[in-house]
Amino acid sequence: MTTITNFMTDDHRRCDDLLATAEQHAQQEDWAAAAPATLTFIDAIEHHFQMEEQVLFPEFERQTGMNGGPTYVMREEHRQMRDLIAQLRAATDAHNRDDYLDTTETLLIMIQQHNMKEEGMLYPFTDERLSNVAEVIGAMGQVAA
Numbered sequence: 001m002t003t004i005t006n007f008m009t010d011d012h013r014r015c016d017d018l019l020a021t022a023e024q025h026a027q028q029e030d031w032a033a034a035a036p037a038t039l040t041f042i043d044a045i046e047h048h049f050q051m052e053e054q055v056l057f058p059e060f061e062r063q064t065g066m067n068g069g070p071t072y073v074m075r076e077e078h079r080q081m082r083d084l085i086a087q088l089r090a091a092t093d094a095h096n097r098d099d100y101l102d103t104t105e106t107l108l109i110m111i112q113q114h115n116m117k118e119e120g121m122l123y124p125f126t127d128e129r130l131s132n133v134a135e136v137i138g139a140m141g142q143v144a145a
Contacts, residue, residue, distance in 0.1 A: 004056065004130070005123040007137050008048075012115045015045045019104065019111075026092070026100040034100075038092045042085055043145065045111075049078045051140040059136050060126055070122050077114045081107065 018041040025034035057071040084107040091099035127133055 001134070002137055003123075003127045004133055004137060005119065005127055007140070008051075008056075008123055009115075009119050011044075011048050011051070012119065015041065015048055016111070018044050019108065023101070023104045026097060026104070029095070029097050031092070031095045035092050038088060042089065045081070045085070047143065047145045049082075051143045053078065054143055055136060055139045056126065059130060059132070059139075060122075063130055070117075070125075074114070074118065074122065077110065081110055081114070084110065 018037070022034055022037035022041045025031075025037050053075065057074065061067045061071055084103055087103045088100065088107065091103055126136075130136060
């Protein structure tokens with residue numbers, strides 16, 4: 001049986017790999033490859049955020065009654081990462097290697113810290129507390145990319 005922890009951790013790894021690929025192209029100043037790779041990463045991480053914000057977090061809040069706790073923190077971190085993603089997009093459009101790499105460095109640290117919280121606490125808690133894990137995973141899989 002698939003768990004929320006496994007499903008979402010796998011998606012974290014996919015997003016991490018996409019960012020690493022985009023960053024490698026930017027490092028080499030291969031903007032013809034970096035630009036589409038960056039957009040692929042942005043689409044993937046935004047889809048990940050949407051799976052959480054549209055399905056997982058509301059269901060967690062509904063079943064646990066915890067509206068101002070961990071999901072509030074995760075949404076706030078999503079907002080902060082979206083700000084960095086906007087900077088990443090601007091650096092890509094400007095073909096500015098230094099800004100791109102500085103932004104990815106900050107973004108990567110934030111993503112790693114965020115993922116550790118989700119993978120170490122939030123996702124396992126949802127697997128334990130939610131009565132409809134398979135349904136939640138199915139619904140997250142239906143979120144438009």
